[in-house]
Amino acid sequence: MDYEKIIIYIIGLNFLALGIVLNISTGLGVAALSSSIYTTSQIFHMLLGTASIIWYIMFVGIQCLLSKRITKEYLLEIPLSFVFGYLNDFYDYIIHITPSSFVYSLLLLCIALLCISLGVYLTSETNFVLNPGDGIVKTISEVFHYPFYNVKNMFDISMILCSLVLSWITHNPIMGIGIGTIISAVMIGRLIKVWQYLLQKRLFIEV
Numbered sequence: 001m002d003y004e005k006i007i008i009y010i011i012g013l014n015f016l017a018l019g020i021v022l023n024i025s026t027g028l029g030v031a032a033l034s035s036s037i038y039t040t041s042q043i044f045h046m047l048l049g050t051a052s053i054i055w056y057i058m059f060v061g062i063q064c065l066l067s068k069r070i071t072k073e074y075l076l077e078i079p080l081s082f083v084f085g086y087l088n089d090f091y092d093y094i095i096h097i098t099p100s101s102f103v104y105s106l107l108l109l110c111i112a113l114l115c116i117s118l119g120v121y122l123t124s125e126t127n128f129v130l131n132p133g134d135g136i137v138k139t140i141s142e143v144f145h146y147p148f149y150n151v152k153n154m155f156d157i158s159m160i161l162c163s164l165v166l167s168w169i170t171h172n173p174i175m176g177i178g179i180g181t182i183i184s185a186v187m188i189g190r191l192i193k194v195w196q197y198l199l200q201k202r203l204f205i206e207v
Contacts, residue, residue: 009128012120013119013123016115016120017087018095019111019113019115021092021095022108028178029180029182032159033133036163037055038051043167048088055132055133059136084131105180109184120134121195149196153188164177
């Protein structure tokens with residue numbers, strides 16, 4: 001039955017990448033996890049996918065340090081970083097949305113957060129290789145014995161702080177952070193819990 005999990009996993013990765021790009025398109029600020037990635041791409045004039053690869057490789061290193069071991073799962077996150085980076089660039093290339101009003105932006109933000117949280121939930125529940133942005137959250141959760149969705153909220157907020165610090169030390173204006181970023185930091189962890197309630201028995205007991 002592993003092929004069913006593989007399908008769920010691929011769907012989850014695509015929802016996650018799609019949600020990140022939609023979040024950027026809102027004009028209300030990027031997703032909290034992506035804030036440091038987006039800031040890096042803007043400051044150093046690189047593709048979003050390239051910046052995500054750099055950050056994700058750092059996340060893999062932090063996972064190894066926190067858990068005090070190097071595992072196959074951690075190492076597999078490195079090639080996944082490249083795949084997910086290219087997936088981000090793909091959706092960024094094909095999606096060109098400019099909201100015409102604040103209400104439209106909020107609606108788009110809601111869709112983006114639903115996509116991101118669903119993507120995180122599906123990829124984490126399959127127990128395959130996580131993208132490093134979620135892998136580091138899972139590692140922190142396991143090492144310090146906190147619920148995954150609570151750690152997700154705290155980690156997202158820390159990424160916003162990293163973005164602010166990066167802008168400050170490079171003497172650049174704050175980029176990509178807005179009300180949408182704050183909402184995503186507060187809501188994504190909670191939405192993951194909602195998806196868990198709605199889909200756990202439907203998908204992951206039978207699969």
